[in-house]
Amino acid sequence: MLAGEQGEILERMFRLLVRLGDIYGADRMIPVGSVQVAGVSYKSIGDPGLEFLEDMAGKGAKVRVPTTLNPPGMDLEDWRELGFPEDFAGKQLRIMEAFKRMGIMMTATCTPYLVGNLPRFGEHIAWSESSAVSFANSVLGARTNREGGPSALAAAICGVTPNYGLHLDEKRKPNFLVKVSAELNDTADFGALGYHVGKIVKDGIPYFKGIKHVDTDQLKALGAAMAASGAVALYHIEGITPEARLFETMGLEAIEVGDKEIQETYKTLNTGKSADIIILGCPHASLKEIETLAHKLKGKRLRTQLWICTSRAIKESATRMGFTESIEKAGGKVVADTCTVVSPIEQMGYKTTAVNSGKAANYLPGFCKQQVIFMRLDDLLGEYAT
Numbered sequence: 001m002l003a004g005e006q007g008e009i010l011e012r013m014f015r016l017l018v019r020l021g022d023i024y025g026a027d028r029m030i031p032v033g034s035v036q037v038a039g040v041s042y043k044s045i046g047d048p049g050l051e052f053l054e055d056m057a058g059k060g061a062k063v064r065v066p067t068t069l070n071p072p073g074m075d076l077e078d079w080r081e082l083g084f085p086e087d088f089a090g091k092q093l094r095i096m097e098a099f100k101r102m103g104i105m106m107t108a109t110c111t112p113y114l115v116g117n118l119p120r121f122g123e124h125i126a127w128s129e130s131s132a133v134s135f136a137n138s139v140l141g142a143r144t145n146r147e148g149g150p151s152a153l154a155a156a157i158c159g160v161t162p163n164y165g166l167h168l169d170e171k172r173k174p175n176f177l178v179k180v181s182a183e184l185n186d187t188a189d190f191g192a193l194g195y196h197v198g199k200i201v202k203d204g205i206p207y208f209k210g211i212k213h214v215d216t217d218q219l220k221a222l223g224a225a226m227a228a229s230g231a232v233a234l235y236h237i238e239g240i241t242p243e244a245r246l247f248e249t250m251g252l253e254a255i256e257v258g259d260k261e262i263q264e265t266y267k268t269l270n271t272g273k274s275a276d277i278i279i280l281g282c283p284h285a286s287l288k289e290i291e292t293l294a295h296k297l298k299g300k301r302l303r304t305q306l307w308i309c310t311s312r313a314i315k316e317s318a319t320r321m322g323f324t325e326s327i328e329k330a331g332g333k334v335v336a337d338t339c340t341v342v343s344p345i346e347q348m349g350y351k352t353t354a355v356n357s358g359k360a361a362n363y364l365p366g367f368c369k370q371q372v373i374f375m376r377l378d379d380l381l382g383e384y385a386t
């Protein structure tokens with residue numbers, strides 16, 4: 001590939017991977033089982049990204065391992081009805097077409113593990129999308145670095161990634177011990193915990209003790225927030241995540257998190273007063289989260305707009321189960337494909353967004369010029385539904 005015997009695209013992409021491997025001291029390339037490609041929204045990649053992707057697709061670039069795709073900047077079917085700008089939509093659809101021509105699956109979600117891209121324990125993968133990277137490494141025990149959009153695409157096209165960082169046993173050891181005494185009841189509490197810890201450990205590997213009960217949705221919220229406020233790509237939780245039992249925590253720098261730290265985090269992240277819109281589903285909502293919302297909204301009427309973002313595949317199941325209808329009856333919407341942060345909500349007139357996600361609360365002020373209301377789901381519905 002590097003010698004150009006398999007064409008210009010493979011040579012260019014392989015060269016990128018070699019350069020990356022050289023920088024990080026990789027000893028060789030390793031095959032990857034799957035790839036998750038980020039950098040999909042027109043809002044994030046703009047015209048240069050669109051031109052690059054169309055050029056690649058036009059020159060015949062094709063992925064050689066199963067490759068799934070992050071959210072674009074709009075619902076790919078209902079964008080008109082939801083008020084997405086026409087010119088934005090035109091460019092976004094061209095981006096999607098370029099990815100499709102390369103053989104990338106149009107999953108359009110940041111939770112690929114909920115829609116069929118489910119790596120096994122110990123499998124080497126090359127994923128971008130920091131929340132999915134965190135989930136794959138920590139909860140599933142697969143192995144990936146935090147790839148950027150281009151390096152993930154190169155891995156998909158070449159089928160390999162350089163062997164360094166989190167692909168190696170010795171780089172998966174924790175370097176912080178987080179002792180949790182806070183009471184964590186709601187998914188938003190795990191987002192607050194993740195936001196707080198990510199700020200302190202930055203790109204470190206925290207080992208949590210004291211978390212007794214946590215479900216899969218809460219794990220995805222925790223990892224997403226830590227990857228956003230810091231750059232955490234792997235965490236361990238005693239008795240919960242699969243690699244936790246492999247490591248000692250003696251001598252690690254300790255951080256204590258009690259109720260006070262969680263309350264302070266809620267205060268820090270709340271910058272808005274009255275929400276123009278509530279956006280849930282960051283990371284993309286699971287079927288269980290949509291079911292919970294549908295049940296909580298039964299017989300209620302929302303006083304502000306509400307979107308719950310998810311993948312198209314999960315929305316189909318939610319619709320089949322009647323959850324979409326229940327949410328719509330209350331005045332909300334199940335929005336597929338896109339996400340809070342990569343959609344152009346600031347251009348659509350929204351100024352204050354309410355969320356239950358630590359990751360969204362972290363990014364919305366900078367990426368979408370939003371004031372933020374960050375609350376537990378029950379508190380949000382108490383405030384905005386009657």
Ligand code: F3S
Pocket residue numbers: 070071110131224281282283284309338339340341342359360363
């Ligand atoms: Fe997913 Fe967007 Fe949140 S990509 S993790 S919904 S910021």
